Amino acid sequence: MMEQIIDQEVSTETPVISIHGLYKSFGELDVLKGVDFTVMKGENIAVLGKSGSGKSVLIKIIAGLLKADKGSVNVLGQEVELLNAKELDALRLRIGFSFQSSALYDSMNIYQNLAFPLTMNNKKLNAQQVTQAVEEALDAVGLLNKINQMPADLSGGQRKRIGIARTLILKPEIMLYDEPTSGLDPNTSSEINLLIQDVQKKYNTSAVVITHDLTCAKQTCNQVAILLDGQFLKMGPFDEVFKSTDPQIQSFYNYNFINH
Amino acid sequence: MEVKANKYIFSKGVDTFFSDVYKAYSFTTRFFKEAFVAPFHFKEIIHQSFEIGLKSLGLITVTGFIVGIVFTKQSRPSLEDFGASSWLPSLIGIAIVRALGPLVTALICAGKVGSSIGAELGSMKVTEQIDAMEVSAINPFKYLVVTRVIASTLMVPLLSLYCSFVGLIGSYVNVHAEENTTLAIFYKNAFSTLTFIDIFSSLAKAIVYGFTIGIIGCYKGFNATQGTRGVGKAANQAVVLSMFLIFLEEVIIVQVANWIRNF
Secondary structure, three states: OOOOOOOOOOOOOOOEEEEEEEEEOOEEOOOOOOEEEEOOOEEEEEEEEEEOOOHHHHHHHHOOOOOOOEEEEOOEEEEEEHHHHHHHHHHOOOOEEEOOOOOOOOOOOOHHHHHHHHHHHOOOHHHHHHHHHHHHHHOOOHHHHHHOOOHHHHOHHHHHHHHHHHHHHHOOOEEEEEEEOOOOOOOHHHHHHHHHHHHHHHHHHHHEEEEOHHHHHHHOOOOEEEEEOOEEEEOOHHHHHHHHOOHHHHHHHHHEEEHH | OOOOOOOOOOOHHHHHHHHHHHHHHHHHHHHHHOOOOOOOOOOHHHHHHHHHHHHHHHHHHHHHHHHHHHHHHHHHHHHHHOOOHHHHHHHHHHHHHHHHHHHHHHHHHHHHHHHHHHHHHHHHHHHOOHHHHHHHOOHHHHHHHHHHHHHHHHHHHHHHHHHHHHHHHHHHHHHHHHHOOOOOHHHHHHOOOHHHHHHHHHHHOOOHHHHHHHHHHHHHOOOOOOOHHHHHHHHHHHHHHHHHHHHHHHHHHHHHHHHHHHO
């Protein structure tokens, strides 16, 4: 098995995300069926599962983008479902969300993409302070030289990095990564994995990484959780989970490491 | 994943129709709730006014001018049959200011502005840019919808006035070529039969059309689904629905204006 880069020991035992009995349906389709999930401070958890298993729905509920049908979602000590719009916005400033599609604003250049969330949330910053924060975030992802380019001029990997930089500019405590390596070649995927580790070290974040890339899960997370048919099948350190003789877990492992 | 039993109240089509009407109603009421509460994105409103107003000027100029010429050319033979060609400027004034100016402007803007808003917001929706705003604690409804609807509501009446003005110029060019009438006499005759209610109802119509174009474009774009196919669908539906509602509103406002005129 590959070398696991992130330490499995976590420094503190404070939960930053705590989910109990979470249910979510879309019309006639039950996506999440009683999910229980906890992320401790300083911990990175990978949520693995097949496409359409509800992984992205889970982090969208954590970020308050979707409402749960039933269950409790506690993020940084606050029940997401009970927050009003203002309180939810205050909580969102402490959460960074890296989208699968990067979700960069097409009509803005890279500088404007990063400055936009900062200036909209802090009107008191002057132009120099904004530029400094933008340059710092771009430097953290190694793309300071792209500051004046448009998103359309960037490669997929660069767009992902800029997407991460845009979340870092607000100095989040929790990072939510939605398929950070999907659609990227192995070298670029590896660079993104290293970036996720750097972010955790530099910004002391906790993270939920939604992926079906086992290399990404092993290299970036302390724990992995397998989501299947709307429920977690197994959760724990990577090696422990994949030692399981459960045929579904083995088939997932074999698909990633034997077929690819 | 489990599939639940059929839960439709009437049928899928009927339930979807009423659900869509309710969603559109909620979207519109949300606009009024958020439009008058801070923060106000004045910079973005000005930017959108520029996009909607200034960038439509060329098209409105050409269309308005042609409408003026064509309407004059088409009306002249009928009036001449009755020996009433001197009434031509008055007829043109009433037709352009009361109906053609606002209607032509609204239809052009429904095509140009409505489709552009629908496609832009639709692509932002399907590429998760709207979600990205939301997770950055920026209210996308306020930033994207409120600003565009306000800009459209402000710009369409101004474009409508401009279109009427250009239409009258077009008409004058034709009248001058045929009858050698001076501009002063033409304008005096054109405005002689117009009343305050004509100007007011024309402006009121344009305000309603501008609001309709903005809110429908935003509603369709903001609720786009199914990837790039959904973006095209949103842009198309924004144009079709806006035009349909504009004609419906035209009938209602004309009836109300006539009722006020005769009161």
